[in-house]
């Protein structure tokens with residue numbers, strides 16, 4: 316084998332062994348660059364005799380052309396392999412469902428949604444939101460609401476009591492949102508127009524009761540507030556909340572220590588279709604809240620003179636009206652933190668309920 320054949324074989328081996336374009340370029344420079352092995356051979360043509368040049372010219376140029384072609388072919392091969400590898404790496408399975416961004420996947424819990432809806436409605440009627448502590452004293456939860464010591468109504472509340480402190484005072488988890496009535500009367504002068512959404516607690520658990528639940532309390536105090544005003548406010552609320560244009564309500568006499576007279580309110584509904592309740596139509600009634608004129612003793616406990624001020628109040632279960640509006644059959648599921656339940660019953664986070672934009676659209 317002469318040295319040109321040997322050079323050709325060596326270069327072809329190097330070309331075949333080049334693993335990427337940079338290695339291939341190094342081989343090209345070593346053969347065809349200014350000082351490359353083939354370039355050196357070409358330079359030698361100049362110092363040859365015309366006869367030698369005639370035979371060696373085509374031989375060396377032939378070698379140069381074959382090596383150039385081999386490099387071009389290997390480069391194409393390397394590029395295609397690189398593209399194929401990248402496509403494999405970046406492969407997308409178009410049959411997979413599109414993953415939604417977190418802001419679209421998250422859901423607002425129906426209780427939060429209903430509190431937002433209620434707030435929008437009462438905000439529109441000119442009410443403010445008031446809040447109070449979940450851990451209450453016996454005084455605010457019972458005494459100041461005109462529950463006399465030892466009165467049986469205290470027992471009906473299935474109260475969770477905390478351990479007594481050093482002074483023997485036993486705090487409790489508030490059994491209703493009504494203590495915030497007293498706290499508000501102590502903090503501001505009438506006119507008072509507030510709603511109080513919040514957590515409440517009673518030792519009770521079945522399909523429609525959980526130990527923690529939510530209430531919405533309302534309180535209006537001024538010099539002339541009366542039952543007709545109360546009836547109007549509650550009717551407007553129920554129409555807006557249940558998104559119906561008219562709704563009959565029935566007021567029945569009842570008893571609460573903190574109101575006199577006390578009433579329970581039923582709303583008109585239709586239960587003739589199985590598994591469905593419609594409001595604002597039909598011949599059935601469903602109880603949804605308790606209310607009444609604030610008892611003079613409660614005004615006194617709140618630091619107001621009952622000869623100067625009067626007012627009305629109501630309380631209702633938020634969980635219950637959420638179940639009624641959105642058809643959720645079991646209250647316990649509200650607090651199970653099951654993502655599948657939340658995906659089904661939850662609300663899209665950016666759809667804020669407003670009266671002009673729609674409450675539950």
Ligand code: DAH
Nearest residue numbers: 491493605606607628629630
């Ligand atoms: N606090 C009562 C309860 O939890 C509900 C209630 C009834 C609140 C009548 C009121 C009211 O303000 O006037 O059962």
